[in-house]
Every structure is written in C-alpha cells, then in structure tokens.
Amino acid sequence: MYKINDLIVYGKTGVCKIMDVTIPKDNSFERDQLYYVLQPLYENSVVYTLVNTNVFMRPIISAEEAERLIDMIPKIQAEPYYNDRMQELTQHYEAAIKAYNCADLIELVMSIYAKKQIVKQQNHKFGQIDQKFMKQAEELLFGEISVALGIPLDKVQKYIASRVEEQ
Template sequence: MFNVGEFVLCVRGGVWKVIDVIGNEYHLQKHESEEMITVPVADSKEIVRKVTSKEQLLELIDRVGFITTIKAPNDKIRKEFYVDALNEFDEVEWVKVIKSVYLRQQDGRFMEGELEYADKAKSFLHGEISVVLGIPVREVDGYISSAVSDDKW
C-alpha cells in the first residue's frame, strides 16, 4: 500500500503523487501537472512502484557514461528491445533507451517513432530525478549533463 505524499510510477506514464486514499481508491496527481487520476487500491497493474531512493539515483547518474546502449540487427528487433526496456520500469533500462536513441539520432540513422521511446523513458527517469532531487523536470537534462563528464545525452 502507498501512503499520502509518496511518489509512484504509473504505467500510463510518469511520476504521480498520492494525494489521498479514500476507501479503496488512490487519488493521484501527475508530477508538475494538474492532471489527476483515481486508481483502485487493488489495481496492482497501474501503479508500478515507488520512486527510487536518492542514493540509487545519484549512483545511476555517476554510471551513465558506462551504461551500454541497445544493439539490434534491425529496426523490428530494436523496437521490441525498446518496448521491453520501457516495460521493465528500471532506471538503467531507461538510460539505455535514451542513450541509444540519442546516439542513433546523432548518426542520422534512427527509425520512425524512435524518439517517442526516448521521450517515454525521459518522462519516467527525469520525473524520478526531479522528485527525488527536488529540481524542476526542465532542469534535469542540464543537471545530468553537468554531473556526467562524457556527456552522451
């Protein structure tokens, strides 16, 4: 069960704050938005987990330069890898997607729709970093860039 004031990740995208628990329903507000949703407490499919700890996120940021990209022999398999990575709801997997798309875009060889995968990964990762470190989402890219010596974003 999640408590009022906690931040959680939802399948529909991004980071949400538990505003209230009334009866068997969570009332959630999207981070840095006025958007609200109601989720049944018993619906374990919508809320994935609480946001990661500050220590884990800072360690992740330190390792960004060492996290490998996603390699695939063709676009169809690459798309499957991206979908699987996003469905893990894991910060390292999100970094892999973001780095892979960024580097493929720099090389001018990214596939149609590939940016959407990176945007979804950023929505989760940047939302978590924003909440945990107390910085606006729009400043997360800059924060990561300044924290990583070899900027691959």
C-alpha cells in the same frame, strides 16, 4: 499499501503524488473497492486507480540512488538497436519502458541517442518510433530524477550532463 502524500511511479504516467485513499461514492467506480487518488506531477489531471490494480506502481528512487545511476552513465556501453520491422522495434522499446527501472531507461535513452547520432552522420531521417520512445523514456527518467534530487524538471538533462562531464 501507500499512504497519502507518498510519491510513486505509476505506469507510463510517471511520478504521482497520492492525494487520497478512498472508496469513491460515484457509481462509475467499482462498489466498495479502495482507490488511490493520484495527482501526476507533470500533467494537469487526476487518476483514480484501484489499490490492487495491475498497473505498475513503486516508490520513487532516493536521491542517493539517483546520484548512483548518474555516476554509472559513463560506464554504460549502449548499443543501438536496429530492426526493420516496426512491430518488433516497438516491442523492444516497450519492454524496456515497461520494466520501469531507471537503469533500463538510461540504457534505452543512450541506445536510441547513439542510433540518432549514427543516422544523422549517414544523412538519414531519424525514425518516428525511435523518437517517440526516446521522448517517453526521457520523460519517465527525468521526472523521477527531478523529484528524487529536488531539482526542476527542465534542469535535469543539464544536471546529468554536467555530472557526467565531471567524471
């Protein structure tokens, strides 16, 4: 069980701080059930979720793990994923995101970015589904790296780029 002030990844919401662990008195909640009160770090909202929810939760990665992930970026051979069927393309991207694994998110972002570059060279339009999932993966990944390394969210992409260039 997580404690107050723990930082966790909560599903597609991303990094959240646990503000409280409580049994809400409001009738709209399940009676006598323990809830986490979460404050998403990059949204202005509060989330109440059952302690034993099915929504994915895990502690954020450490600074060392974040640095290790960044160091492995040049070694990743990300292949663009093509599928004319929007449903299958969506399922492929959702599976990578729902793994909630930073290494998978890096690979997904790199794969979609490679696809974007190829589409651009061919003077074609970059797909909305590709754009949506690249943005979602970047938000989850950069949000967690920002907290793990203690750097502002808007500086994460440049930090990663500079670290990769050093190698």
